[in-house]
Amino acid sequence: MLSSGKSRKKNDSPFQLPYSRVFSTEYENNSLKSLEIALNEATAYQAWKTLDPGKEHSIDERYLALPTLTKKDIREHFPQGFLPHGRDASSGLASGEIEFVKTSGTTGDSVTNIWNQRWWDASEKASWKLNSYASKAASGNHPEAILANPLNVGFVSDDVDLPMEKRRLSRFLYLNEKSNPLSWTPQHMDRMIKELEIYKPVTLEANPSLLAKLCRYIAMSKKKVFQPKLILFTYEYPTRFHIQQISHVFNIPLTSSYGTTEVGYIFMQCEKGKLHQNSEYCRVDLQPLKPEHGGPSIGRILVTTFNNSWYTILRFDVADLAHLDEEGTCACGRDSGLILSAIEGRTASVTLTCKGRLVTLRELDDAISVLDGIDEYQLRQVSRNEYQLQLASQRTDKKTLKGETKEILSKLYGEEAKISVAFKEALAPSASGKYVISQAIFPIDIEDYLDHRFLHKEN
Ligand SMILES: [Zn+2]
Numbered sequence: 001m002l003s004s005g006k007s008r009k010k011n012d013s014p015f016q017l018p019y020s021r022v023f024s025t026e027y028e029n030n031s032l033k034s035l036e037i038a039l040n041e042a043t044a045y046q047a048w049k050t051l052d053p054g055k056e057h058s059i060d061e062r063y064l065a066l067p068t069l070t071k072k073d074i075r076e077h078f079p080q081g082f083l084p085h086g087r088d089a090s091s092g093l094a095s096g097e098i099e100f101v102k103t104s105g106t107t108g109d110s111v112t113n114i115w116n117q118r119w120w121d122a123s124e125k126a127s128w129k130l131n132s133y134a135s136k137a138a139s140g141n142h143p144e145a146i147l148a149n150p151l152n153v154g155f156v157s158d159d160v161d162l163p164m165e166k167r168r169l170s171r172f173l174y175l176n177e178k179s180n181p182l183s184w185t186p187q188h189m190d191r192m193i194k195e196l197e198i199y200k201p202v203t204l205e206a207n208p209s210l211l212a213k214l215c216r217y218i219a220m221s222k223k224k225v226f227q228p229k230l231i232l233f234t235y236e237y238p239t240r241f242h243i244q245q246i247s248h249v250f251n252i253p254l255t256s257s258y259g260t261t262e263v264g265y266i267f268m269q270c271e272k273g274k275l276h277q278n279s280e281y282c283r284v285d286l287q288p289l290k291p292e293h294g295g296p297s298i299g300r301i302l303v304t305t306f307n308n309s310w311y312t313i314l315r316f317d318v319a320d321l322a323h324l325d326e327e328g329t330c331a332c333g334r335d336s337g338l339i340l341s342a343i344e345g346r347t348a349s350v351t352l353t354c355k356g357r358l359v360t361l362r363e364l365d366d367a368i369s370v371l372d373g374i375d376e377y378q379l380r381q382v383s384r385n386e387y388q389l390q391l392a393s394q395r396t397d398k399k400t401l402k403g404e405t406k407e408i409l410s411k412l413y414g415e416e417a418k419i420s421v422a423f424k425e426a427l428a429p430s431a432s433g434k435y436v437i438s439q440a441i442f443p444i445d446i447e448d449y450l451d452h453r454f455l456h457k458e459n
Contacts, residue, residue, distance in 0.1 A: 023279065023337060030306040031059050031283045034314060037084050042312040044073060044081030051456070063285055067456040068302055068317040071111045074262070079114050082312045089114070098310045103261045104151045104432040113261050114311040123264035123281040130268035130276040130334060133253045137202050137229035145201035145228070147175045147192070147210050151433030152235055158183070164195055173199045181210055182428050189217045196226040204228045205257075208238035208246070209376070209435045213426075215249040216375060225249060232257045236434045237345050237361055240369035241376065258343055260318050263303040267322075267340060270332040274325055277337030281306050284338055285315065286324065287454040293358040295451050297324045298344055319347045321360055347446040349438045351381040354414035358449045361438050367412045371404060376427045379409075381440040386418045392426050 038045040039052055053065050074082075079089040079100070092098035092114075101115040121140070128134040150156040154174035155167055167174040175192045178184060192214055196204075204211075211231070218225050231246065233256045246254060258275065259265040266282055267275040277284055283304040289295035301322045302315040321344035330339050345361025353359060368377060373395040380388045387409060395401050402421045409419045429435045447455060 021338060027279050027283070027337065028059055031063070031304065034283065034304050034306055034312070035059070035062060038312050038314040041084040042082050042314075044069075044077035044312075045314060048314075063283075063304070063315065064454065065456065066315055068315050069313065070317055074111050074113065078112055082114060084309065084312055087310060092310055101261060104434075110432075111262070115261075116308055116310040119308045119310070120264055123259075123278065126280045127257060127259070127265035127268040127278045130270055130278065130336070131230075131255050132271045132332070133230045134203070134232070134255065134268070141171060142202040143171055143173070143199060144203045144205060145173045145175055145196060145199055147204065147206040147214065148235055149179060149181070149207060149210065149429065149433030150174065150177050151179050152207070161188075161191075164198070173201065176210065179433060180428065181213055182426055184213065186217070186221070189214055190223075193218065193223055193225050196228075200226060201228045203230045203232060204250075205232045205234055206246075207235040207434070208233045208242040209236060209429070212242040212245040212376075215245045218249045219245070227252050229253075230255065234259070237343065237349070237365075237437060239365050239377075239437060241374050245375075256343070258320075260303075262316055263305050263313055263318065264308075266301075266303055266318070267338075267343070270330060270334060272331045274330045274332070275322075275340035275343065276330070276332075276334050277339075279337035286322065286338070288451045289321070289358065289449050290451050293449045294344075294360065294363075297326055298322070298360065299324070299454075300347060300446060300450060321345060321347060321350070323362070345438075349436070350444060350446070350449075351379065351387070351413075351438055351440050352384070352444065353412070354385040354416045356384075359412065364412065364438050367408050368405075370408065371401070373401070376435075378427050378436065379438040381438075381442075383442065385414070385416050387413060387420070389419065389421045390424050390427060391421060392424050398423055 039049045048066050051065050052062055083089060089098070097116065099115045100112050102112045103110050125140055128138045146154060148154055155162060155177050156179055157177040158179055162177045164173070167177060173195065175195060178188065227250060230252060231250060231254045233254065238256060243254065253271065256269040256275065257265065258267040264281055265278045266284065267277055269275045283306065285302040286299040287302065288299040298321055301318060301320060303318055304315055305311065305313045322340050323342045323344050325339040325341040328339060342362055349361040351359045351364065364379060373393050375392040375394065378390045382388055389405060389409065391405065393401060405421050406419045410417050427435070
């Protein structure tokens with residue numbers, strides 16, 4: 001049954017995506033509006049105009065005929081190329097409606113974006129509706145603690161400890177000012193525990209690797225910690241080990257909030273565990289992987305924002321892979337747009353089996369998560385058949401653990417895989433402040449693995 005005002009799109013177009021979607025008329029209208037503003041007003045998209053097949057084609061066909069927007073494009077056309085008619089960056093900056101915000105980025109160099117706080121807040125607020133715990137707990141004025149790398153958000157101070165009042169900003173408390181988590185001392189983590197008790201945040205937004213580190217300390221030292229109403233994961237991929245370690249300490253709902261600085265809040269995990277599209281604020285197009293690499297359910301996602309009158313973003317490649325839910329429905333009843341069973345991880349995190357099949361971070365994580373007693377791991381593929389795994393583990397039977405690990409990885413990557421396992425006390429994040437859990441150190445062009453029927457072809 002379809003709810004009123006919604007239409008199910010099905011046609012015989014060669015552009016037909018391998019799933020059916022339910023979208024509101026408003027979504028279709030917003031998709032059209034964003035497309036027209038980009039092509040007719042924002043000069044960054046000028047070269048795309050000739051590729052648009054035109055109004056007699058469906059909105060999906062028109063989007064699919066267009067290329068993707070990359071960080072490089074943003075750098076080249078920033079800022080004026082992304083402003084619609086009548087908007088001028090200097091007047092927006094002068095009135096305080098916008099700011100320029102630089103991202104640390106995990107793919108390519110960092111990018112400066114136009115930051116429209118009002119739009120961002122509205123996008124965030126809409127995302128809360130997609131999780132019943134968030135919609136109950138979050139008012140928009142609620143106190144929130146953030147445990148992140150300050151290179152991504154907050155205040156950096158590596159040499160001097162900042163007192164609590166110097167880490168406050170509106171309703172937020174930033175628990176950490178150190179850019180390298182390896183420098184965290186027990187005193188630093190005790191301070192976080194104490195401040196959670198003092199501040200009593202309703203929500204805790206956390207970089208999962210950092211919260212997992214704090215939770216390992218809390219569990220080991222048998223301390224008690226204040227329990228907010230909800231933990232939201234953001235900034236990086238939460239591994240199963242992270243989730244286990246955090247659930248051991250926090251007996252509250254955990255959810256993944258997925259978005260980026262460029263495009264706001266894209267998906268939110270509901271209380272039943274699936275991820276729902278924030279379709280009031282963005283359009284998502286999925287470019288499926290080839291069937292032999294996990295398509296059509298797994299694909300690269302391209303995001304178009306709606307109604308951000310200061311920043312026109314069309315088909316932005318967020319450099320992540322998502323897994324469409326095969327049932328296409330959720331027990332929570334929401335049908336606002338695409339439903340994902342999971343985020344599969346960064347495109348920069350993919351590795352290849354010895355036979356050349358693409359392995360997403362999630363597939364690796366699912367495989368490796370059966371191990372016991374692991375704090376953290378990092379896998380580097382150094383050649384077609386060589387894999388180096390670093391493990392941080394408190395287990396004393398390292399030889400057994402090594403054997404178990406090699407068995408899992410050779411099952412995943414192939415019999416001929418040459419696997420080395422090295423033990424580390426702890427693992428460090430990358431220069432961007434985020435952990436790289438897996439990567440191939442040789443170039444992999446993700447487009448070689450995407451189904452070419454859904455890729456823009458250069459004329
Ligand atoms: Zn749901």
